[in-house]
Amino acid sequence: MARHPFSKTPKDLAQAAVKVSLSRAKRVSNYLAQVSEAKDLKISKRQRGALSDCVEQISESVEELRQTLSELTHLRVETFRWQMSNAETWASAALTYEDTCLDGFQGVDGKELKSDVKRKIRNVGKVTSNALYMINRLDESRGKA
Template identity: 40%
Template sequence: MARTNLPLLPLILSLLYIAGKAESAASTNFIEVSCKATQYPAVCVQSLSAYASAIQQSPRQLAQTALSLSQARAESMKAFVKKLTKFKGLKAREYAAIKDCLDEIGDSVDRISQSVQELKAMGKGKGKDFLWHMSNVETWVSAALTDENTCLDGFSGRALEGRIKTSVRARVTNVAQVTSNALALVNQLAAKY
Protein backbone atom coordinates (compact mmCIF):
# COMPACT_ATOMS: atom_id res chain seq x y z
CA MET A 1 0.00 0.00 0.00
CA ALA A 2 1.39 3.43 -0.94
CA ARG A 3 2.15 5.83 1.82
CA THR A 4 0.84 9.37 1.31
CA ASN A 5 2.18 12.61 2.64
CA LEU A 6 -1.16 14.20 3.36
CA PRO A 7 0.04 15.85 6.59
CA LEU A 8 2.56 17.83 4.47
CA LEU A 9 -0.10 19.13 2.08
CA PRO A 10 -1.45 21.85 4.44
CA LEU A 11 2.11 23.01 5.13
CA ILE A 12 2.96 23.21 1.43
CA LEU A 13 -0.27 25.05 0.64
CA SER A 14 0.39 27.50 3.48
CA LEU A 15 3.89 28.21 2.21
CA LEU A 16 2.61 28.80 -1.33
CA TYR A 17 -0.08 31.11 0.02
CA ILE A 18 2.46 33.12 2.03
CA ALA A 19 4.83 33.34 -0.96
CA GLY A 20 1.96 34.57 -3.14
CA LYS A 21 1.01 37.20 -0.57
CA ALA A 22 4.64 38.40 -0.35
CA GLU A 23 4.88 38.68 -4.14
CA SER A 24 1.59 40.59 -4.26
CA ALA A 25 2.75 42.95 -1.52
CA ALA A 26 6.03 43.58 -3.37
CA SER A 27 4.14 44.32 -6.60
CA THR A 28 1.77 46.70 -4.83
CA ASN A 29 4.72 48.42 -3.15
CA PHE A 30 6.43 48.77 -6.56
CA ILE A 31 3.29 50.48 -7.93
CA GLU A 32 3.05 52.82 -4.93
CA VAL A 33 6.71 53.84 -5.20
CA SER A 34 6.46 54.32 -8.99
CA CYS A 35 3.26 56.37 -8.66
CA LYS A 36 5.05 58.92 -6.47
CA ALA A 37 6.59 60.29 -9.67
CA THR A 38 3.15 61.09 -11.13
CA GLN A 39 1.07 64.23 -10.77
CA TYR A 40 -1.88 62.28 -9.33
CA PRO A 41 -0.33 59.54 -7.18
CA ALA A 42 -3.54 58.52 -5.39
CA VAL A 43 -5.35 58.07 -8.73
CA CYS A 44 -2.31 56.18 -10.03
CA VAL A 45 -2.20 53.71 -7.15
CA GLN A 46 -5.98 53.27 -7.08
CA SER A 47 -6.22 52.60 -10.82
CA LEU A 48 -3.17 50.33 -11.19
CA SER A 49 -3.25 48.26 -7.98
CA ALA A 50 -5.83 45.90 -9.43
CA TYR A 51 -3.21 44.89 -12.01
CA ALA A 52 -0.38 44.27 -9.51
CA SER A 53 -0.10 40.57 -10.33
CA ALA A 54 0.38 41.33 -14.03
CA ILE A 55 2.70 44.28 -13.43
CA GLN A 56 4.80 42.54 -10.78
CA GLN A 57 7.90 44.77 -10.61
CA SER A 58 8.34 45.52 -14.30
CA PRO A 59 8.63 49.22 -15.26
CA ARG A 60 7.75 48.31 -18.85
CA GLN A 61 4.63 46.37 -17.80
CA LEU A 62 3.66 49.23 -15.48
CA ALA A 63 3.89 51.75 -18.34
CA GLN A 64 2.06 49.37 -20.70
CA THR A 65 -0.74 48.82 -18.19
CA ALA A 66 -1.04 52.56 -17.48
CA LEU A 67 -1.32 53.28 -21.22
CA SER A 68 -3.90 50.52 -21.71
CA LEU A 69 -5.93 51.89 -18.82
CA SER A 70 -5.72 55.40 -20.27
CA GLN A 71 -6.88 54.04 -23.63
CA ALA A 72 -9.85 52.27 -22.04
CA ARG A 73 -10.89 55.39 -20.12
CA ALA A 74 -10.54 57.57 -23.23
CA GLU A 75 -12.64 55.11 -25.26
CA SER A 76 -15.30 55.15 -22.55
CA MET A 77 -15.24 58.95 -22.57
CA LYS A 78 -15.61 58.98 -26.35
CA ALA A 79 -18.67 56.70 -26.13
CA PHE A 80 -20.17 58.95 -23.44
CA VAL A 81 -19.67 62.13 -25.47
CA LYS A 82 -21.04 60.42 -28.58
CA LYS A 83 -24.25 59.67 -26.63
CA LEU A 84 -24.48 63.34 -25.67
CA THR A 85 -24.72 64.35 -29.35
CA LYS A 86 -28.03 62.49 -29.49
CA PHE A 87 -29.67 64.40 -26.64
CA LYS A 88 -32.85 66.22 -27.59
CA GLY A 89 -33.17 69.93 -26.90
CA LEU A 90 -29.47 70.82 -27.01
CA LYS A 91 -28.68 74.45 -27.70
CA ALA A 92 -26.59 75.08 -30.81
CA ARG A 93 -23.57 76.10 -28.71
CA GLU A 94 -23.88 72.98 -26.53
CA TYR A 95 -24.06 70.75 -29.59
CA ALA A 96 -21.01 72.45 -31.14
CA ALA A 97 -19.02 72.07 -27.89
CA ILE A 98 -19.99 68.40 -27.65
CA LYS A 99 -19.04 67.74 -31.30
CA ASP A 100 -15.67 69.49 -30.84
CA CYS A 101 -15.06 67.49 -27.67
CA LEU A 102 -15.92 64.27 -29.51
CA ASP A 103 -13.31 65.10 -32.18
CA GLU A 104 -10.66 65.86 -29.56
CA ILE A 105 -11.36 62.73 -27.55
CA GLY A 106 -11.34 60.70 -30.77
CA ASP A 107 -7.87 62.07 -31.54
CA SER A 108 -6.81 61.26 -27.99
CA VAL A 109 -8.00 57.65 -28.34
CA ASP A 110 -6.08 57.29 -31.61
CA ARG A 111 -2.85 58.67 -30.13
CA ILE A 112 -3.01 56.56 -27.00
CA SER A 113 -3.79 53.49 -29.12
CA GLN A 114 -0.70 54.24 -31.25
CA SER A 115 1.34 54.52 -28.05
CA VAL A 116 0.09 51.20 -26.71
CA GLN A 117 0.97 49.49 -29.99
CA GLU A 118 4.38 51.18 -30.21
CA LEU A 119 5.33 50.12 -26.70
CA LYS A 120 4.20 46.54 -27.37
CA ALA A 121 5.99 46.36 -30.72
CA MET A 122 9.35 47.64 -29.55
CA GLY A 123 10.04 44.52 -27.52
CA LYS A 124 13.15 44.51 -25.41
CA GLY A 125 15.03 46.96 -27.61
CA LYS A 126 17.74 49.21 -26.24
CA GLY A 127 19.90 52.08 -27.37
CA LYS A 128 18.97 54.51 -30.15
CA ASP A 129 16.15 52.33 -31.46
CA PHE A 130 14.55 52.14 -28.01
CA LEU A 131 14.89 55.90 -27.49
CA TRP A 132 13.29 56.60 -30.87
CA HIS A 133 10.28 54.40 -30.03
CA MET A 134 10.01 55.91 -26.55
CA SER A 135 10.12 59.40 -28.04
CA ASN A 136 7.17 58.48 -30.26
CA VAL A 137 5.23 57.16 -27.27
CA GLU A 138 6.00 60.25 -25.17
CA THR A 139 5.00 62.59 -28.01
CA TRP A 140 1.72 60.81 -28.71
CA VAL A 141 0.68 60.55 -25.06
CA SER A 142 1.51 64.21 -24.52
CA ALA A 143 -0.60 65.13 -27.57
CA ALA A 144 -3.44 62.94 -26.26
CA LEU A 145 -3.33 64.80 -22.96
CA THR A 146 -3.55 68.10 -24.83
CA ASP A 147 -6.53 66.78 -26.82
CA GLU A 148 -8.32 65.80 -23.62
CA ASN A 149 -7.81 69.21 -22.07
CA THR A 150 -8.81 70.96 -25.32
CA CYS A 151 -12.14 69.14 -25.17
CA LEU A 152 -13.11 71.39 -22.28
CA ASP A 153 -12.36 74.64 -24.15
CA GLY A 154 -15.74 74.60 -25.88
CA PHE A 155 -17.49 74.45 -22.50
CA SER A 156 -15.87 77.58 -21.09
CA GLY A 157 -17.97 80.56 -20.14
CA ARG A 158 -21.28 80.90 -18.36
CA ALA A 159 -23.44 80.19 -21.39
CA LEU A 160 -22.83 76.46 -20.99
CA GLU A 161 -23.30 76.02 -17.25
CA GLY A 162 -25.29 72.97 -16.32
CA ARG A 163 -25.37 69.21 -16.08
CA ILE A 164 -23.73 68.51 -19.42
CA LYS A 165 -20.73 70.74 -18.70
CA THR A 166 -20.39 69.34 -15.18
CA SER A 167 -20.60 65.76 -16.39
CA VAL A 168 -18.14 66.25 -19.27
CA ARG A 169 -15.69 68.11 -17.02
CA ALA A 170 -15.72 65.35 -14.38
CA ARG A 171 -15.13 62.59 -16.93
CA VAL A 172 -12.47 64.49 -18.90
CA THR A 173 -10.68 65.32 -15.66
CA ASN A 174 -10.54 61.64 -14.75
CA VAL A 175 -9.28 60.62 -18.19
CA ALA A 176 -6.70 63.43 -18.21
CA GLN A 177 -5.40 62.43 -14.77
CA VAL A 178 -4.98 58.79 -15.83
CA THR A 179 -3.30 59.90 -19.08
CA SER A 180 -1.00 62.28 -17.21
CA ASN A 181 -0.01 59.45 -14.90
CA ALA A 182 0.63 57.15 -17.87
CA LEU A 183 2.88 59.80 -19.42
CA ALA A 184 4.86 60.13 -16.17
CA LEU A 185 5.32 56.35 -16.00
CA VAL A 186 6.38 56.23 -19.66
CA ASN A 187 8.89 59.03 -18.96
CA GLN A 188 10.12 57.05 -15.95
CA LEU A 189 10.63 53.98 -18.15
CA ALA A 190 12.47 56.02 -20.81
CA ALA A 191 14.80 57.46 -18.14
CA LYS A 192 15.87 53.94 -17.14
CA TYR A 193 17.51 53.36 -20.53
Protein backbone atom coordinates in the same frame (compact mmCIF):
# COMPACT_ATOMS: atom_id res chain seq x y z
CA MET B 1 17.67 34.79 -11.85
CA ALA B 2 14.00 34.24 -12.70
CA ARG B 3 11.64 37.16 -12.48
CA HIS B 4 8.93 36.91 -9.86
CA PRO B 5 5.54 36.47 -11.63
CA PHE B 6 4.09 39.50 -9.82
CA SER B 7 7.06 41.82 -10.26
CA LYS B 8 6.47 44.74 -12.55
CA THR B 9 9.09 46.31 -14.74
CA PRO B 10 8.89 49.96 -15.81
CA LYS B 11 7.70 48.68 -19.21
CA ASP B 12 4.89 46.63 -17.60
CA LEU B 13 3.79 49.63 -15.54
CA ALA B 14 3.86 52.02 -18.50
CA GLN B 15 1.83 49.62 -20.64
CA ALA B 16 -0.70 49.08 -17.85
CA ALA B 17 -1.08 52.84 -17.33
CA VAL B 18 -1.66 53.42 -21.05
CA LYS B 19 -4.19 50.57 -21.16
CA VAL B 20 -6.15 52.19 -18.31
CA SER B 21 -6.05 55.56 -20.05
CA LEU B 22 -7.09 54.06 -23.39
CA SER B 23 -9.97 52.17 -21.78
CA ARG B 24 -11.29 55.28 -20.03
CA ALA B 25 -10.84 57.45 -23.12
CA LYS B 26 -12.80 54.92 -25.23
CA ARG B 27 -15.61 54.89 -22.67
CA VAL B 28 -15.80 58.68 -22.59
CA SER B 29 -15.61 58.81 -26.39
CA ASN B 30 -18.59 56.45 -26.66
CA TYR B 31 -20.51 58.42 -24.03
CA LEU B 32 -19.89 61.73 -25.81
CA ALA B 33 -20.89 60.26 -29.17
CA GLN B 34 -24.16 58.97 -27.69
CA VAL B 35 -24.93 62.28 -26.02
CA SER B 36 -24.13 64.29 -29.14
CA GLU B 37 -26.42 62.08 -31.24
CA ALA B 38 -29.34 62.20 -28.78
CA LYS B 39 -32.23 63.87 -30.59
CA ASP B 40 -34.23 64.56 -27.44
CA LEU B 41 -31.39 66.37 -25.67
CA LYS B 42 -32.34 69.98 -25.07
CA ILE B 43 -29.07 71.86 -25.44
CA SER B 44 -28.10 75.13 -27.07
CA LYS B 45 -26.37 75.42 -30.42
CA ARG B 46 -23.21 76.47 -28.61
CA GLN B 47 -23.36 73.42 -26.32
CA ARG B 48 -23.93 71.13 -29.28
CA GLY B 49 -20.92 72.68 -31.04
CA ALA B 50 -18.71 72.24 -27.98
CA LEU B 51 -19.92 68.67 -27.62
CA SER B 52 -19.28 67.91 -31.29
CA ASP B 53 -15.76 69.33 -31.05
CA CYS B 54 -15.17 67.33 -27.88
CA VAL B 55 -16.26 64.10 -29.58
CA GLU B 56 -13.63 64.73 -32.25
CA GLN B 57 -10.93 65.66 -29.73
CA ILE B 58 -11.46 62.58 -27.57
CA SER B 59 -11.57 60.37 -30.64
CA GLU B 60 -8.14 61.77 -31.56
CA SER B 61 -6.96 61.17 -28.00
CA VAL B 62 -8.04 57.51 -28.27
CA GLU B 63 -6.05 57.15 -31.50
CA GLU B 64 -2.94 58.72 -29.93
CA LEU B 65 -3.20 56.34 -26.97
CA ARG B 66 -3.56 53.35 -29.32
CA GLN B 67 -0.37 54.37 -31.07
CA THR B 68 1.36 54.84 -27.72
CA LEU B 69 0.38 51.37 -26.54
CA SER B 70 1.46 49.80 -29.82
CA GLU B 71 4.86 51.47 -29.59
CA LEU B 72 5.37 50.37 -25.98
CA THR B 73 4.35 46.83 -26.87
CA HIS B 74 6.98 46.57 -29.60
CA LEU B 75 10.01 48.21 -27.97
CA ARG B 76 13.36 47.11 -29.38
CA VAL B 77 16.82 47.87 -28.02
CA GLU B 78 18.14 49.23 -31.31
CA THR B 79 15.27 51.73 -31.73
CA PHE B 80 14.42 52.35 -28.07
CA ARG B 81 15.19 56.10 -28.03
CA TRP B 82 13.12 56.72 -31.16
CA GLN B 83 10.21 54.62 -29.91
CA MET B 84 10.22 56.32 -26.52
CA SER B 85 10.17 59.71 -28.22
CA ASN B 86 7.15 58.56 -30.24
CA ALA B 87 5.33 57.19 -27.18
CA GLU B 88 5.97 60.37 -25.18
CA THR B 89 4.81 62.56 -28.06
CA TRP B 90 1.62 60.57 -28.64
CA ALA B 91 0.70 60.39 -24.95
CA SER B 92 1.33 64.12 -24.63
CA ALA B 93 -0.84 64.76 -27.70
CA ALA B 94 -3.63 62.66 -26.15
CA LEU B 95 -3.46 64.84 -23.05
CA THR B 96 -3.57 67.98 -25.19
CA TYR B 97 -6.68 66.75 -27.03
CA GLU B 98 -8.36 66.09 -23.67
CA ASP B 99 -7.48 69.61 -22.47
CA THR B 100 -8.73 71.10 -25.73
CA CYS B 101 -12.06 69.34 -25.25
CA LEU B 102 -12.39 70.94 -21.83
CA ASP B 103 -11.41 74.35 -23.21
CA GLY B 104 -14.31 74.13 -25.67
CA PHE B 105 -16.77 74.21 -22.78
CA GLN B 106 -15.45 77.49 -21.35
CA GLY B 107 -18.26 80.02 -21.36
CA VAL B 108 -20.86 77.43 -22.38
CA ASP B 109 -24.07 77.51 -20.39
CA GLY B 110 -25.94 74.42 -19.22
CA LYS B 111 -24.46 73.32 -15.93
CA GLU B 112 -25.53 69.69 -15.93
CA LEU B 113 -24.07 68.66 -19.29
CA LYS B 114 -21.00 70.83 -18.84
CA SER B 115 -20.18 69.49 -15.36
CA ASP B 116 -20.77 65.88 -16.44
CA VAL B 117 -18.48 66.21 -19.45
CA LYS B 118 -15.83 68.06 -17.44
CA ARG B 119 -15.83 65.42 -14.71
CA LYS B 120 -15.41 62.60 -17.23
CA ILE B 121 -12.72 64.38 -19.23
CA ARG B 122 -10.77 65.38 -16.11
CA ASN B 123 -10.80 61.73 -15.01
CA VAL B 124 -9.38 60.65 -18.38
CA GLY B 125 -6.85 63.47 -18.17
CA LYS B 126 -5.63 62.26 -14.78
CA VAL B 127 -5.03 58.70 -15.94
CA THR B 128 -3.44 59.93 -19.18
CA SER B 129 -1.14 62.16 -17.17
CA ASN B 130 -0.23 59.17 -15.00
CA ALA B 131 0.46 57.13 -18.14
CA LEU B 132 2.75 59.84 -19.49
CA TYR B 133 4.58 59.87 -16.16
CA MET B 134 5.10 56.10 -16.34
CA ILE B 135 6.32 56.39 -19.93
CA ASN B 136 8.81 59.04 -18.84
CA ARG B 137 9.97 56.74 -16.03
CA LEU B 138 10.46 53.93 -18.54
CA ASP B 139 12.47 56.26 -20.73
CA GLU B 140 14.61 57.24 -17.73
CA SER B 141 15.21 53.56 -16.94
CA ARG B 142 16.46 53.13 -20.51
CA GLY B 143 14.25 50.14 -21.08
CA LYS B 144 15.42 47.89 -18.27
CA ALA B 145 12.47 45.60 -18.87
